[in-house]
Amino acid sequence: MQSATYDAIVVGSGITGGWAAKELCEKGLNTLCLEAGRPIDPAIDYVEHVPPYEMPYRGLGDRRQLERYQPVQKDCYACDEWSGKFFVNDLDNPYTTPDDSPFSWIRGRQVGGRSIAWGRQCYRWSDLDFEANARDGVGVDWPFRYRDIATWYDYVERFVGLQGNPEGLGHLPDGQFLSPFPLNCAEERLRETVRQRFGGERVVTHARVAILSRPHNGRQACHFCGPCERGCATFSYFNSVHVTLPAAQATGRFTLRPFSVVHSVIFDPRTRRALGVRVIDANTRQVIEYRARIVFLCASTLESTRILLNSATPEFPDGLANSSGVLGRYLMDHIMGGGAYGVVPWLADRKTVGTARSGFYIPRFRNVRNVHADFQRGYAFQGRAYRIGWDRGRSGAGFGADFKSSLTRDLGPWTFRIYGFGEHLPGAGNRVSVDPALVDAWGVPALRIECRYDENARRMLKDMVVTATEMLEAVGATEITPIEENNPPGLVIHEMGTARMGRDPKTSVLNGWNQCWDVPNVFVTDGACMASTANQNPSITYMALTARAVDHAVELMKRNEL
Amino acid sequence: MHRREAVQLLGGIAAVPFLPRAADAAAALAERVHRAVQAGARFRTFGAAHQALVSRLADAIIPATDTPGALDVRVPEFIDHVVTDWAGASERRALLDGLDDIDARARQAGAPGFVALDATRQARLLEALDRDRDAPAGAGHAFGRIKSLAVFGYFTADAVQRDVLKTVMFFGAYDPCAPL
Numbered sequence: 131m132q133s134a135t136y137d138a139i140v141v142g143s144g145i146t147g148g149w150a151a152k153e154l155c156e157k158g159l160n161t162l163c164l165e166a167g168r169p170i171d172p173a174i175d176y177v178e179h180v181p182p183y184e185m186p187y188r189g190l191g192d193r194r195q196l197e198r199y200q201p202v203q204k205d206c207y208a209c210d211e212w213s214g215k216f217f218v219n220d221l222d223n224p225y226t227t228p229d230d231s232p233f234s235w236i237r238g239r240q241v242g243g244r245s246i247a248w249g250r251q252c253y254r255w256s257d258l259d260f261e262a263n264a265r266d267g268v269g270v271d272w273p274f275r276y277r278d279i280a281t282w283y284d285y286v287e288r289f290v291g292l293q294g295n296p297e298g299l300g301h302l303p304d305g306q307f308l309s310p311f312p313l314n315c316a317e318e319r320l321r322e323t324v325r326q327r328f329g330g331e332r333v334v335t336h337a338r339v340a341i342l343s344r345p346h347n348g349r350q351a352c353h354f355c356g357p358c359e360r361g362c363a364t365f366s367y368f369n370s371v372h373v374t375l376p377a378a379q380a381t382g383r384f385t386l387r388p389f390s391v392v393h394s395v396i397f398d399p400r401t402r403r404a405l406g407v408r409v410i411d412a413n414t415r416q417v418i419e420y421r422a423r424i425v426f427l428c429a430s431t432l433e434s435t436r437i438l439l440n441s442a443t444p445e446f447p448d449g450l451a452n453s454s455g456v457l458g459r460y461l462m463d464h465i466m467g468g469g470a471y472g473v474v475p476w477l478a479d480r481k482t483v484g485t486a487r488s489g490f491y492i493p494r495f496r497n498v499r500n501v502h503a504d505f506q507r508g509y510a511f512q513g514r515a516y517r518i519g520w521d522r523g524r525s526g527a528g529f530g531a532d533f534k535s536s537l538t539r540d541l542g543p544w545t546f547r548i549y550g551f552g553e554h555l556p557g558a559g560n561r562v563s564v565d566p567a568l569v570d571a572w573g574v575p576a577l578r579i580e581c582r583y584d585e586n587a588r589r590m591l592k593d594m595v596v597t598a599t600e601m602l603e604a605v606g607a608t609e610i611t612p613i614e615e616n617n618p619p620g621l622v623i624h625e626m627g628t629a630r631m632g633r634d635p636k637t638s639v640l641n642g643w644n645q646c647w648d649v650p651n652v653f654v655t656d657g658a659c660m661a662s663t664a665n666q667n668p669s670i671t672y673m674a675l676t677a678r679a680v681d682h683a684v685e686l687m688k689r690n691e692l
Numbered sequence: 693m694h695r696r697e698a699v700q701l702l703g704g705i706a707a708v709p710f711l712p713r714a715a716d717a718a719a720a721l722a723e724r725v726h727r728a729v730q731a732g733a734r735f736r737t738f739g740a741a742h743q744a745l746v747s748r749l750a751d752a753i754i755p756a757t758d759t760p761g762a763l764d765v766r767v768p769e770f771i772d773h774v775v776t777d778w779a780g781a782s783e784r785r786a787l788l789d790g791l792d793d794i795d796a797r798a799r800q801a802g803a804p805g806f807v808a809l810d811a812t813r814q815a816r817l818l819e820a821l822d823r824d825r826d827a828p829a830g831a832g833h834a835f836g837r838i839k840s841l842a843v844f845g846y847f848t849a850d851a852v853q854r855d856v857l858k859t860v861m862f863f864g865a866y867d868p869c870a871p872l
Contacts, residue, residue, distance in 0.1 A: 178861075179861045179862075181850075181853055181859065181861075182848040182853070183848055183849055183850040183853060187774070187777075187778060188770075188844065188845070188848040189848065190774065190778060190844075192777075192778075193778045193780075194777070194778070311866055311868070312866070312868040313868060314868040314869060315868060315869035317868075318868075318869075352866075353861075353862045353863055353864075354863040354865075354866045355861040355862060355863070356861075477869075478872070479871060479872045480869050480870065480871065480872060481870055481871075481872050482866070482867060482868055482869070482870065483863065483866065483867035483870045484863035484865070484866040484867065486866050486868070520843065520847040520857075521843075521844075521847075523839075523843040523847075524839070524840040524843045524844055525825075525826075525836075525840065527822060527823075527825075528822065529752055529753040529754075529818060529822055529839065530752065530753070530755060531755050531757050533753070533754075534753075534754045534755065534757065534759075534761075535757065537843065537847070538759065538856060538857070540872075541872070
């Protein structure tokens with residue numbers, strides 16, 4: 131069945147799909163946004179103020195249902211009793227991995243995608259990152275430099291509402307910041323101690339988060355309730371449901387179609403352009419074709435690549451736009467889980483009032499000015515200081531009236547958590563392909579995912595333990611407990627690559643404008659486009675690249691080149 | 693629960709030194725235990741003996757003071773709910789076996805079960821169980837699990853969240869360094 135024709139189709143309604151839809155609509159294009167999952171109504175679906183006693187398991191989660199239907203998703207901290215509904219059913223959405231190398235593919239199929247439960251941390255990349263591949267001879271060179279996208283960072287940050295403290299660091303550029311939530315007094319002491327003891331090489335700054343510290347663009351400031359990943363009644367953190375999609379809607383040129391599983395891109399061999407996309411209605415299983423002049427794939431890193439792989443034609447037998455043969459290859463995810471905990475004896479008479487979901491950030495300091503002997507590239511720490519409260523009584527010693535009184539009135543010592551996120555180098559062996567034997571609940575061929583961390587990443591993780599411990603010792607912490615996790619790739623949910631950008635159509639899928647070399651009216655602007663991971667959280671870069679790609683696409687259309 | 697066990701339960705509880713000694717407090721405690729026992733129909737995994745034991749343990753861990761105790765907010769029922777619908781089969785088995793081990797320890801001391809121990813010996817056994825709370829199995833393990841669930845169940849209960857912790861979900865401002 132063939133349906134209406136649009137100027138543009140956007141596949142996906144998450145972080146990048148929301149931005150693509152907003153920008154396309156605002157530039158005058160009638161835009162269809164296709165979302166595989168259900169609609170979201172903030173008034174019904176946001177549950178951040180539902181107290182634990184209204185939940186059947188008080189927040190422990192319905193473990194049997196999780197183990198049965200979400201055995202992969204449940205490993206994400208945000209997939210809890212409240213927010214589990216923002217994560218997919220793993221039985222409906224299968225994939226395979228080699229027996230010896232699991233990959234946690236964490237997904238959100240609903241309007242808003244993973245932007246509802248995302249981590250909200252936003253850090254610009256710099257030329258330390260964009261030049262790295264060329265400098266090290268690893269992967270392919272990024273087709274642009276920081277100066278080419280700096281104004282696009284400005285553009286998206288102004289709309290998003292990003293808080294941060296300007297630090298003037300060359301390798302972590304400042305942005306368009308709202309004033310940050312203050313560090314709490316324990317974090318402030320860590321900042322000062324690290325400044326004095328590590329000679330300016332290490333910096334403890336305010337986490338840069340997409341949470342409003344004051345009213346912004348018609349949205350209200352944060353009210354410090356805490357669990358952002360459950361939604362936000364005041365629209366204070368950024369997601370596509372209550373920020374970009376309403377902006378698209380306001381243009382009158384926006385059509386959102388949920389329950390629309392995109393199977394493949396329709397390719398016209400005569401014009402060598404995409405005609406549109408082939409959709410399976412998630413409820414009726416009816417196949418519908420939608421047509422448009424341009425297609426933006428914003429379905430998430432692996433879903434966008436999966437669509438291209440499933441769009442093979444006689445001209446592109448290994449996947450659409452894959453004349454290079456690198457489609458599906460160079461999958462990466464940050465490595466996380468090195469660091470340390472520690473407790474401090476001071477400030478026992480102080481607490482926070484309200485929960486600020488920001489904390490501190492320690493930008494990369496390895497391989498910035500000096501060369502580290504053990505590994506290439508670097509890592510950053512995210513962390514916070516907090517007082518545990520009554521929860522410490524679940525495992526601590528004691529019982530009886532004094533125990534109860536202590537848990538009720540005291541909060542326990544300030545605890546620091548310093549937790550690292552490091553770069554993962556691109557490797558051709560880390561790849562996705564179409565599993566020949568498996569389809570999902572809608573009959574769409576599923577992925578086989580092969581991804582392993584390399585020795586470089588593992589050495590970096592060990593160094594995270596060392597340097598986090600050094601900083602905790604400097605601040606006078608005791609009971610320092612190393613964190614040295616062995617997480618499967620994917621669990622950071624910063625999966626990147628598989629349709630990388632580059633300067634050469636022989637070695638990359640996308641050009642410097644997120645445009646397929648082979649099929650110029652198809653753009654991929656989510657994490658699939660990435661040629662390296664840096665160590666910064668990638669979402670703000672996806673947003674900047676998406677807005678930039680839309681601007682370029684519309685310019686090409688105006689010049690009748692698309 | 694048989695009447696004889698209930699009497700033993702009350703006798704044991706009323707004399708424990710870290711609980712209120714005043715007669716009215718003891719009466720209030722007896723009333724709470726009575727309610728816990730009467731609520732037996734809501735227990736799906738714990739039989740009568742386990743109900744009495746878990747209730748006694750929960751009350752010992754979080755007694756009523758100037759604020760409600762574990763029994764006031766139905767912590768034993770919550771523990772039964774978690775053990776029934778949340779725990780895995782092997783975890784449930786380990787907990788029930790461990791509870792039986794607690795009673796076995798009491799029998800070594802000459803009582804029919806933990807709840808029938810006199811106050812001094814109950815307190816002494818609780819101290820020993822608490823030291824052994826991280827054990828992978830046995831009496832200490834069961835106590836550790838009951839304690840973890842009792843603390844969680846208590847502090848997430850409606851009345852405790854509202855009236856004791858006074859949990860707020862809407863703050864006008866964030867104070868990063870407030871007096872405790």
